[in-house]
Amino acid sequence: QSVLTQPPSVSGAPGQRVTISCTGSNSNIAAGYDVHWYQQLPGTAPKLLIYGNFNRPSGVPGRFSGSRSGATASLAITGLQAEDEADYYCQSYDRSPNGHYVFGTGTKVSVL
Amino acid sequence: QMQLQLWGAGLLKPSETLSLTCAVSGGSFGGYYWSWVRQAPGKGLEYIGDIKYSGSANYNPSLKSRVTISIDTSNQQFSLKLTSVTAADTAVYFCPRQVPSPTGLPYLDYWGQGALVTVSS
Numbered sequence: 001q002s003v004l005t006q007p008p009s010v011s012g013a014p015g016q017r018v019t020i021s022c023t024g025s026n027s028n029i030a031a032g033y034d035v036h037w038y039q040q041l042p043g044t045a046p047k048l049l050i051y052g053n054f055n056r057p058s059g060v061p062g063r064f065s066g067s068r069s070g071a072t073a074s075l076a077i078t079g080l081q082a083e084d085e086a087d088y089y090c091q092s093y094d095r096s097p098n099g100h101y102v103f104g105t106g107t108k109v110s111v112l
Numbered sequence: 113q114m115q116l117q118l119w120g121a122g123l124l125k126p127s128e129t130l131s132l133t134c135a136v137s138g139g140s141f142g143g144y145y146w147s148w149v150r151q152a153p154g155k156g157l158e159y160i161g162d163i164k165y166s167g168s169a170n171y172n173p174s175l176k177s178r179v180t181i182s183i184d185t186s187n188q189q190f191s192l193k194l195t196s197v198t199a200a201d202t203a204v205y206f207c208p209r210q211v212p213s214p215t216g217l218p219y220l221d222y223w224g225q226g227a228l229v230t231v232s233s
Binding site for chain 2: 002033034035036038045046047048051052053055057089091092093097098100101102103104105106
């Protein structure tokens with residue numbers, strides 16, 4: 001199982017704000033490694049949403065934002081829209097026992 | 113626009129070797145790491161490994177004993193081999209590009225469509 005834990009699902013009404021947590025440990029997020037976020041729409045490949053904890057690639061709407069504190073990173077969607085219904089994954093690096101990239105367990109966002 | 117075209121056998125029997133190749137076009141091949149990620153049906157993403165243009169590869173420790181990633185720079189493609197497959201290796205396999213990040217940890221930008229590989233007797 002993944003060393004980065006996300007809630008299995010979150011939901012909200014259109015226009016609401018939802019947040020997704022990504023909880024790690026001293027060997028990954030708390031060690032200072034960046035966290036990236038990906039959005040996966042049904043039946044498609046993941047798409048980069050946030051890189052380097054807070055940064056949005058060109059073309060990603062401003063309603064998506066990233067933050068981090070200690071061993072936890074978070075993705076917020078402000079002003080939830082129907083097209084935001086998707087799976088979301090965090091990604092970071094884990095240095096033990098042999099360093100490698102890791103993904104979070106994934107969170108399904110549902111728009112009510 | 114960068115394209116990642118993935119091909120290989122889609123149906124394998126247990127104990128066989130999975131072999132996939134990803135061809136890169138429409139963008140620069142050198143200067144990047146090229147990765148393999150898989151996703152079992154209804155499950156999350158799993159990082160398999162990556163390879164640098166120079167040929168230096170890194171592997172997920174959980175798969176390292178069975179995985180080999182190679183690169184063919186002249187044809188702008190890279191490949192994945194996974195030996196002794198079981199039903200647990202059934203997944204959609206992706207071959208994303210890994211981009212150096214100005215903030216530190218590289219991230220995956222172009223992913224391509226992915227390919228389903230099924231292991232079944």
